[in-house]
Amino acid sequence: MRDRPAVEAAVKARPRRLRPVPLAAAVAVLLAAMTAGLLEGAASLPPGEVLRAVFGLDSTLSPMEHALLTELRLPRVLLGALVGGLLALAGAGYQGVLRNPLADPYLLGASTGAGLGATLVIVHLPVAASYGVPVAAFTGALGGVALAYALGRAAGPGTGTLILAGVAVSSFLAAVQTFVQQAGVDRLEQVYSWLLGGLAGASWQSLGMILPYALVSTAVLLVHGRLLDVLAVGDDEAASLGVDAARIRLVVLAAASLATASAVAVSGLIGFVGIVVPHAVRRLAGGSYRILLPLSLLAGGAFLVVADLLARTLLAPGELPLGVLTAFIGAPFFLAILRSTRGRAS
Amino acid sequence: MIAVSGLDVVRDGRPVLREVGLDVAEGSWTAVIGPNGAGKSTLLQAVAGLLPHTGRIRLDGREGLRGRERARTVAYAPQNPLLPEDLTVLDYTLLGRSPYIPYLGRERAEDREIAERALLRLDLADFAGRRLGRMSGGERQRVVLARALAQQAPILMLDEPTTALDLGHQQQVLELLDELRLTEGLTVLTTLHDLGTAAQYADTLVLVSGGRVAACGTPAEVLTADLVGAHFGAKVSVTRGPDGRPRLALERP
Numbered sequence: 001m002r003d004r005p006a007v008e009a010a011v012k013a014r015p016r017r018l019r020p021v022p023l024a025a026a027v028a029v030l031l032a033a034m035t036a037g038l039l040e041g042a043a044s045l046p047p048g049e050v051l052r053a054v055f056g057l058d059s060t061l062s063p064m065e066h067a068l069l070t071e072l073r074l075p076r077v078l079l080g081a082l083v084g085g086l087l088a089l090a091g092a093g094y095q096g097v098l099r100n101p102l103a104d105p106y107l108l109g110a111s112t113g114a115g116l117g118a119t120l121v122i123v124h125l126p127v128a129a130s131y132g133v134p135v136a137a138f139t140g141a142l143g144g145v146a147l148a149y150a151l152g153r154a155a156g157p158g159t160g161t162l163i164l165a166g167v168a169v170s171s172f173l174a175a176v177q178t179f180v181q182q183a184g185v186d187r188l189e190q191v192y193s194w195l196l197g198g199l200a201g202a203s204w205q206s207l208g209m210i211l212p213y214a215l216v217s218t219a220v221l222l223v224h225g226r227l228l229d230v231l232a233v234g235d236d237e238a239a240s241l242g243v244d245a246a247r248i249r250l251v252v253l254a255a256a257s258l259a260t261a262s263a264v265a266v267s268g269l270i271g272f273v274g275i276v277v278p279h280a281v282r283r284l285a286g287g288s289y290r291i292l293l294p295l296s297l298l299a300g301g302a303f304l305v306v307a308d309l310l311a312r313t314l315l316a317p318g319e320l321p322l323g324v325l326t327a328f329i330g331a332p333f334f335l336a337i338l339r340s341t342r343g344r345a346s
Numbered sequence: 347m348i349a350v351s352g353l354d355v356v357r358d359g360r361p362v363l364r365e366v367g368l369d370v371a372e373g374s375w376t377a378v379i380g381p382n383g384a385g386k387s388t389l390l391q392a393v394a395g396l397l398p399h400t401g402r403i404r405l406d407g408r409e410g411l412r413g414r415e416r417a418r419t420v421a422y423a424p425q426n427p428l429l430p431e432d433l434t435v436l437d438y439t440l441l442g443r444s445p446y447i448p449y450l451g452r453e454r455a456e457d458r459e460i461a462e463r464a465l466l467r468l469d470l471a472d473f474a475g476r477r478l479g480r481m482s483g484g485e486r487q488r489v490v491l492a493r494a495l496a497q498q499a500p501i502l503m504l505d506e507p508t509t510a511l512d513l514g515h516q517q518q519v520l521e522l523l524d525e526l527r528l529t530e531g532l533t534v535l536t537t538l539h540d541l542g543t544a545a546q547y548a549d550t551l552v553l554v555s556g557g558r559v560a561a562c563g564t565p566a567e568v569l570t571a572d573l574v575g576a577h578f579g580a581k582v583s584v585t586r587g588p589d590g591r592p593r594l595a596l597e598r599p
Binding site: 241 | 395414417424430497
């Protein structure tokens with residue numbers, strides 16, 4: 001141990017650690033991804049004119065090109081960034097409250113609940129599918145998680161019970177979904193295309209529909225970074241630090257589920273983003289949720305915009321299912337990060 | 347500093363502690379000893395306010411402390427603290443400032459300075475940016491102490507602070523704890539399963555057996571061959587060291 005004066009001198013000499021740097025880098029990556037998403041596609045548009053048009057200046061784009069840009073590509077890129085960000089942020093939130101690195105936004109029944117809701121509408125209310133599916137998926141996602149939470153809490157305290165309840169609820173809802181789907185085999189293709197996920201239906205309307213929920217859930221999650229760090233040391237120690245773990249778990253779970261429900265309502269089930277992006281960020285920028293949450297939001301957005309760009313250009317004019325592509329490019333990318341940071345993080 | 351009376355704890359329908367009383371003087375080191383399953387850890391958790399209980403617990407002259415107010419009075423570390431492996435040493439130490447930060451607040455420069463001072467105090471300043479997963483066992487225990495120190499609570503409660511450490515690191519941590527107690531004026535309450543260690547470091551020993559306090563006093567009063575034989579089922583010989591503290595040696599039956 002050092003004596004007092006030496007300690008005081010060293011405290012003053014210690015530089016403050018900089019956190020804005022990774023944040024600025026993530027913003028730059030997201031903006032670059034979104035720009036690429038706007039410029040590229042089945043039809044390439046001249047970059048200078050696209051940027052002029054996006055910022056409301058006069059451009060030489062033809063009316064059709066202009067409509068392609070503002071009615072299709074722009075909302076799609078924005079929605080991709082939002083959905084990817086929400087899924088990654090929700091994934092980080094779930095991992096934090098459940099203290100489980102394998103947690104993802106779909107673990108507690110959000111995906112199967114949403115799948116059941118969407119399938120019900122597609123099979124039984126096909127006329128209302130365009131607005132009914134998002135609403136039913138949103139409701140189903142929240143309902144699935146609420147059911148898992150209620151059953152988990154009734155069975156006992158602790159995060160393990162909650163996860164097991166989530167697994168049980170997921171299996172049950174998946175079974176019901178399959179049953180409903182069998183009743184309407186003629187609509188199987190529609191159901192599958194929804195389950196695989198994608199942004200082909202992106203519009204200003206779908207963006208506007210989820211924006212309020214997205215903003216609320218994002219704000220709630222981002223302000224809980226410090227408390228998620230406290231939760232990471234366990235419920236007892238959190239209590240000894242004056243933090244009520246159960247209350248924070250409920251608030252963060254609710255916000256993360258709202259974020260997940262918003263994302264699946266407009267994009268179906270896009271896997272892998274919610275688990276891979278937070279882990280990649282954790283490896284590269286550290287495990288504090290104060291930095292992990294905002295970085296996951298930004299990196300998740302960038303990741304999905306790039307994935308969607310590839311999904312609609314690789315087989316143009318056809319489209320690959322986005323959920324397939326996120327796993328296809330996400331898994332190798334993730335393994336590369338695991339390898340390259342192996343020495344540093346473990 | 348700590349006054350407990352009539353403490354009862356029931357876990358899963360089974361009484362674990364019955365009518366436990368405890369008095370810990372300010373600035374002293376009290377060690378709770380006892381055979382496995384006697385309720386040592388439960389006693390610490392109950393006093394730290396982490397378990398439902400009946401009875402009276404006064405901490406620093408106040409009763410019924412809760413939440414952040416209690417956390418400013420008692421710093422507690424369990425036997426096997428969870429150390430999130432991707433968290434840095436500084437971020438972990440900063441958690442000790444939680445009792446001073448409002449629900450959605452952020453730590454201030456002052457909190458950061460206190461955390462950094464705790465790291466310097468424990469010779470961990472060079473590790474501030476290192477992830478916990480890369481710290482060794484002895485270093486990890488020091489990091490836990492740094493977090494507790496950053497909490498600036500007058501009472502420090504540690505459940506088996508030297509478990510899983512080799513002999514050298516055990517000594518290092520215990521000496522460190524004693525020095526912190528003396529220089530910072532902390533009151534220390536620990537469980538210690540090693541009776542030799544307890545005899546060397548604690549001022550007062552509380553022998554818990556079968557959920558009750560079986561004996562309480564100075565190490566010389568509590569660590570007698572008779573009491574150890576009766577409550578641990580161990581045959582030992584007890585001698586006095588030059589410092590007047592008892593030395594225990596196992597005898598083969």
